Amino acid sequence: MKIKTLLVALVAIFVSATCSARDEYSRDVKVLPLAARTIISNHFSKLKVNHIKIDKNVLEGDDYDVIMSDGTEIEFDDKGTLKEVDCGRYGQVPDALVPKAIRDYVKRVYPKQKITKLDVKRKGYEVELQSDIDLVFDKQGNFLHVDD
Numbered sequence: 001m002k003i004k005t006l007l008v009a010l011v012a013i014f015v016s017a018t019c020s021a022r023d024e025y026s027r028d029v030k031v032l033p034l035a036a037r038t039i040i041s042n043h044f045s046k047l048k049v050n051h052i053k054i055d056k057n058v059l060e061g062d063d064y065d066v067i068m069s070d071g072t073e074i075e076f077d078d079k080g081t082l083k084e085v086d087c088g089r090y091g092q093v094p095d096a097l098v099p100k101a102i103r104d105y106v107k108r109v110y111p112k113q114k115i116t117k118l119d120v121k122r123k124g125y126e127v128e129l130q131s132d133i134d135l136v137f138d139k140q141g142n143f144l145h146v147d148d
Contacts, residue, residue, distance in 0.1 A: 024054040032064055035080025043094040044068055086117045089130055093118045101141025102127060109143075 029037055029049055040049070048069040055063040061078020068074070072091055075083040085093050092114040095103055102125060106115060110129055117128035124138040126147060134147035 022056055024056065026052045026054065032076065033080030036064060036076040039082060040066065043097060047072065082120055084119045089116060091116055099141040102137050105143050
């Protein structure tokens with residue numbers, strides 16, 4: 001009976017801690033990890049940061065969602081590693097952020113399309129083209145399939 005009570009207490013503490021984590025908002029780029037600030041200054045210098053949503057995670061690190069003045073959304077993890085760039089239907093992900101093998105594949109197979117979204121996954125990449133075609137690649141940039 002004591003083990004069951006202890007488990008219930010631990011679950012309650014975990015749920016309480018998870019629920020108490022609240023998102024924060026800022027306009028100050030200095031809240032971002034250095035790696036994230038570097039990506040923004042190197043690849044989005046013509047845009048202004050509209051706001052930053054800091055997703056507070058108790059057990060993991062914080063995540064950062066940066067919304068730029070043109071609506072571009074950039075997501076970073078707690079170390080400032082790029083997780084996703086979504087430039088909207090009419091924007092374009094900067095070439096330098098897309099692995100060369102993926103850029104080459106898109107230029108060869110979809111020459112009139114631009115990459116509007118890049119999603120960095122644990123096992124590879126997903127890109128979305130302006131025509132809403134979603135392509136899946138492995139970590140080396142090898143094409144795997146069109147995502148439905």
